[in-house]
Amino acid sequence: MFPNLFIELKRSKSTQQQLAERIGISHSSMQNKLQGRTQFTLKEMRDIQAVFADCSLDYLFSEYGSKRNLP
Secondary structure (H helix, E strand, O other), X not given: OOHHXXXXXXXXXXXXXXXXXXXXXXXXXXXXXXXXXXXXXHHHHHHHHHHOOOOOHHHHOOOOOOOOOOO
């Protein structure tokens, strides 16, 4: 799920653990959300978008790969 989010993580050389810490959730919770077992809250999505400020929510949380959108 969320291939664009994985692309941006890789591009920024950040780990899932680091992103989880930045938005205030556990690494296991982040893994569950990225694998589609649980859903991100709107606050978590906005916090992630703030980390990747040059990317839109639609781009980051698309379930399909797409071109990078500016907010």
